Structures are given as C-alpha cells and as structure tokens.
C-alpha cells in the first residue's frame with residue numbers, strides 16, 4: 001500500500017503521521033509527503049472508485065467557487081487488492097464551536113454562487129459590447145451533476161433535468177422508493193407515494209428555484225473548523241434547490257441559531273419552507289432506510305403521511 005501510494009503521488013517521502021480518522025463508510029489516515037500532509041481515505045468495496053470519483057468531483061466544484069473551505073482533492077487510486085483510495089489535503093480539523101456564523105454566510109455564498117453568475121451573465125448580455133462566458137465556472141441552468149455522487153455508499157441519479165420538481169421527484173424520491181420496493185416491497189410506502197407525487201408541485205408554487213451547487217450530505221459530522229474558519233467535507237454534490245441542503249441538517253440537528261440566522265440573512269426562507277423541509281428530509285429518511293434497514297421506515301412513512309394530509 002505505502003509503496004503504491006509513493007509511486008502514485010510521486011513522492012520519495014511517505015511517513016504515517018499517527019493520525020487516523022475513519023467514518024462510517026471508509027478508513028482514513030494521514031501521511032507526510034514531499035508535497036505536504038495528505039489524508040488518505042480507503043475503501044475496499046468494488047464500488048469505492050465510483051464513490052470517490054464523485055467525492056473528488058464534488059470537492060473540485062466547491063473549491064472552484066472560492067466560497068467555502070474544503071480539503072483540496074489530489075487523486076483517486078485503484079488498489080491492486082480491490083477497492084480504492086482517495087487522497088486529499090489533510091486539514092487539522094476540530095468540532096465546529098467558533099465559526100457557526102461564518103459557516104452560515106459561506107454556505108449561503110456557495111448556494112448563491114451559480115445564481116450570481118447567471119445574473120451577471122444576464123446583465124452583461126444586456127450591455128452592448130459585452131459577451132457571455134466571463135465566469136470561469138460553467139453556468140448551470142439545469143439540475144443534476146456531471147458524475148454520480150454517493151450519499152452514503154449508494155449512488156445518486158444525477159442525470160440533468162430542466163425542472164427541479166421533476167429532478168427531485170424522479171431522481172431522488174422515486175429512485176429511493178424503487179430501492180425500497182426491490183428490497184421489501186412495502187405496500188404502505190407505495191400507496192403513500194402515489195398520493196404524494198401528485199401533491200409535490202403544489203409545495204413549490206410560491207418559491208423560485210435556481211440551480212445551486214450543493215454539498216449534498218451536510219449533516220453535523222461533515223462540518224468542522226480549522227484555526228482559520230469553518231470547513232465542510234465528504235460532499236455528494238449536485239445542482240439543486242438550496243433548501244435541499246437544510247433537510248439533513250434539520251433531521252440530525254447540531255447547527256446553532258447563529259448558523260441559521262447568518263444563512264437566512266443571505267437566503268431568506270420562502271413561503272412553504274417548512275413543508276418543503278419535510279419533503280427534503282424524506283429523501284434522507286428513505287436513503288437511511290435503504291442503507292440501514294427498517295429503523296427509518298416509520299419516520300419515512302410518517303413524513304409521507306404528514307405531507308399528503
């Protein structure tokens with residue numbers, strides 16, 4: 001493993017720092033190299049490459065916005081022994097205590113980045129002599145992402161769609177419910193979904209949705225701070241509704257009122273926010289049901305019942 005890492009990273013020095021940081025899905029360790037300290041996540045499953053390719057593309061996209069700190073991705077390496085490793089910049093991270101307000105501001109800036117670029121393009125097109133394409137990042141007018149990204153270890157359908165309600169209903173909820181159907185064929189879930197899918201468009205009548213680059217899996221375990229400010233990591237990005245990001249935050253909690261005040265000062269709550277927040281929590285409950293089994297079944301069904309009332 002270490003010889004292969006040396007070769008792949010083109011480093012003569014590779015020294016284990018003694019730091020390890022495993023999550024639920026992968027193991028992680030840090031090494032000092034000729035090019036600085038790196039954190040290496042290893043996963044031995046055959047689907048690991050797809051998972052890490054998605055994480056690397058997500059970090060790249062967030063990094064390009066220059067709005068919020070993420071570890072710089074370095075490389076995904078396929079292991080001879082099966083599985084893959086993902087190398088990224090090591091960050092000295094601690095629990096978020098000091099920088100909640102900054103996290104709120106920076107996350108809102110991430111979510112507004114594409115909208116601001118679209119608005120800028122619009123203004124420039126209206127100005128004689130100025131053309132489009134001045135932004136370094138591509139402008140995104142659809143919902144999806146250019147690669148599959150994994151929320152947990154299950155890949156998300158990121159095929160581009162013009163319309164958010166279609167994207168979220170089909171690629172997020174329907175996709176999870178198809179997995180539920182395949183594994184346990186739950187009749188109640190099927191019936192509730194047949195009603196809920198007809199109601200979803202009504203939940204969006206009073207909100208304008210613009211594609212926003214999302215972290216995609218921003219529970220409290222994926223935020224931290226360094227001495228300089230807040231960090232987010234382990235993303236499963238795609239372009240979607242900014243409110244989607246707040247679904248998993250509300251589901252697991254851990255974000256302070258100063259975070260929410262700073263965020264909503266930049267992106268105010270639109271009418272119907274609370275019901276849509278439930279709708280966004282539904283995806284994560286279903287995704288957890290598909291990852292961990294029946295424990296999340298009752299919460300998924302409860303949310304569906306509440307929403308179809």
Ligand SMILES: Nc1ncnc2c1ncn2[C@@H]1O[C@H](COP(=O)(O)OP(=O)(O)OP(=O)(O)O)[C@@H](O)[C@H]1O
Pocket residue numbers: 020021022023024025026027028039071088089090091092093152221222233234
């Ligand atoms: N770039 C990094 N530098 C230093 N430590 C890191 C870095 N990335 C992650 N870690 C540490 O490793 C732990 C697990 O990382 P991560 O959340 O990416 O793992 P995972 O197994 O993919 O995810 P999860 O447990 O969220 O499903 C983090 O909580 C953190 O302590």
